[in-house]
Amino acid sequence: MEIKVVRDILAANEMLARENRETFDKHGIFVVDLMSSPGAGKTSLLVRTLEQLTPRYPCAVVEGDITGDVDARRIAEVGVPSVQINTGGACHLDARMVKAALSSLSLDDIRVLFIENVGNLVCPANYRLGEDIRVTILSTPEGDDKLTKYPLAFRESDVLVINKTDLVEGIDFDIEQARQSALTVNAQLQIFQTSCRTGEGVDRWTDWLASQIESGRET
Amino acid sequence: MEIKVVRDILAANEMLARENRETFDKHGIFVVDLMSSPGAGKTSLLVRTLEQLTPRYPCAVVEGDITGDVDARRIAEVGVPSVQINTGGACHLDARMVKAALSSLSLDDIRVLFIENVGNLVCPANYRLGEDIRVTILSTPEGDDKLTKYPLAFRESDVLVINKTDLVEGIDFDIEQARQSALTVNAQLQIFQTSCRTGEGVDRWTDWLASQIESGRET
Numbered sequence: 206m207e208i209k210v211v212r213d214i215l216a217a218n219e220m221l222a223r224e225n226r227e228t229f230d231k232h233g234i235f236v237v238d239l240m241s242s243p244g245a246g247k248t249s250l251l252v253r254t255l256e257q258l259t260p261r262y263p264c265a266v267v268e269g270d271i272t273g274d275v276d277a278r279r280i281a282e283v284g285v286p287s288v289q290i291n292t293g294g295a296c297h298l299d300a301r302m303v304k305a306a307l308s309s310l311s312l313d314d315i316r317v318l319f320i321e322n323v324g325n326l327v328c329p330a331n332y333r334l335g336e337d338i339r340v341t342i343l344s345t346p347e348g349d350d351k352l353t354k355y356p357l358a359f360r361e362s363d364v365l366v367i368n369k370t371d372l373v374e375g376i377d378f379d380i381e382q383a384r385q386s387a388l389t390v391n392a393q394l395q396i397f398q399t400s401c402r403t404g405e406g407v408d409r410w411t412d413w414l415a416s417q418i419e420s421g422r423e424t
Numbered sequence: 425m426e427i428k429v430v431r432d433i434l435a436a437n438e439m440l441a442r443e444n445r446e447t448f449d450k451h452g453i454f455v456v457d458l459m460s461s462p463g464a465g466k467t468s469l470l471v472r473t474l475e476q477l478t479p480r481y482p483c484a485v486v487e488g489d490i491t492g493d494v495d496a497r498r499i500a501e502v503g504v505p506s507v508q509i510n511t512g513g514a515c516h517l518d519a520r521m522v523k524a525a526l527s528s529l530s531l532d533d534i535r536v537l538f539i540e541n542v543g544n545l546v547c548p549a550n551y552r553l554g555e556d557i558r559v560t561i562l563s564t565p566e567g568d569d570k571l572t573k574y575p576l577a578f579r580e581s582d583v584l585v586i587n588k589t590d591l592v593e594g595i596d597f598d599i600e601q602a603r604q605s606a607l608t609v610n611a612q613l614q615i616f617q618t619s620c621r622t623g624e625g626v627d628r629w630t631d632w633l634a635s636q637i638e639s640g641r642e643t
Binding site: 242243275326327328344346348351353357369372376 | 462463489490492494515543544546547563569572573576591621
């Protein structure tokens with residue numbers, strides 16, 4: 206019974222994700238879903254990315270959090286429109302929540318929409334939101350074994366960003382090992398290495414992202 | 425409908441958690457549930473704790489992972505019996521999984537059982553397993569704002585371990601701020617600070633844990 210219910214929920218989510226996709230296509234919006242464990246650097250990467258992209262593209266952000274609006278306030282400081290979703294306990298965003306949030310945004314004025322998911326390396330991967338690309342961030346202090354211990358998020362993503370590379374000295378994180386593990390889990394992954402603290406590596410990621418926006422939907 | 429189903433699942437879990445509790449009481453086993461985000465240091469804290477406790481108490485470990493047995497192998501190296509639960513995708517342990525795992529352990533020979541939950545700061549907090557105490561680990565690279573952004577795990581825990589204190593220099597983590605936030609979320613929290621890398625602070629935590637084991641169930 207439980208399995209049947211879960212399937213129904215996922216099927217209903219897929220339908221709403223397709224509706225979101227149609228909305229995004231109609232308005233010519235490129236959509237990026239950002240996933241990671243709590244504290245891996247989703248908001249930091251987002252702030253760095255917005256600093257580079259906003260001169261070229263009108264951007265907006267949907268912030269997903271269980272409670273509070275700390276992240277939305279950080280985004281507001283960059284001068285980018287944002288909508289806060291509070292899931293009220295739920296461990297992931299779903300397409301219905303995103304659909305509801307879209308009514309608060311001026312869709313005709315947006316070229317790129319970032320959706321920052323709830324910090325959780327497990328559950329969000331099951332719920333498509335209508336995005337063009339999915340990005341999962343792994344921070345070096347989490348350890349390079351997380352790629353094989355929590356494979357679904359990486360398998361369901363287009364991009365892996367290895368963040369906090371400035372902390373890699375003196376901790377047990379082997380970047381080459383991580384890249385190999387990631388490609389074993391998902392051979393199609395685009396992999397970037399960033400330090401959102403120093404800014405190192407952010408250019409390469411935003412250049413690639415801009416190329417994806419220019420070429421339309423990721424295939 | 426979805427809410428009703430979730431309530432049924434939680435109610436069924438509570439019932440099984442009580443059955444586990446009865447089993448633990450019957451065998452005089454003190455049970456610790458360890459929760460955290462992926463990579464916060466559950467297994468590292470467990471290894472450090474076992475090194476200190478096993479000379480005094482026969483210990484065993486139930487390892488919860490979505491897939492694989494990396495952590496159980498680390499525990500085996502310490503010479504402590506362990507059982508691996510693979511949730512097969514599920515984002516948390518539940519009482520039924522733990523109940524099934526108990527059949528693989530020699531309960532009469534165990535005084536302290538550690539249950540390492542799936543790495544997830546959100547979902548495990550909803551599922552009691554029959555434990556005496558719940559410990560949530562927050563690692564400094566995750567950021568001190570996680571206490572207020574993901575309050576449930578801290579609210580439902582008896583202990584907060586702030587881990588990776590050796591990394592606190594040069595990152596945005598204010599330990600005093602974290603302690604204040606934690607106590608605002610849950611005034612009853614016992615708070616410890618550890619570096620499982622250097623071993624700093626582990627004694628204070630294990631001394632306290634031993635006192636809890638001696639005094640029986642945490643009240």
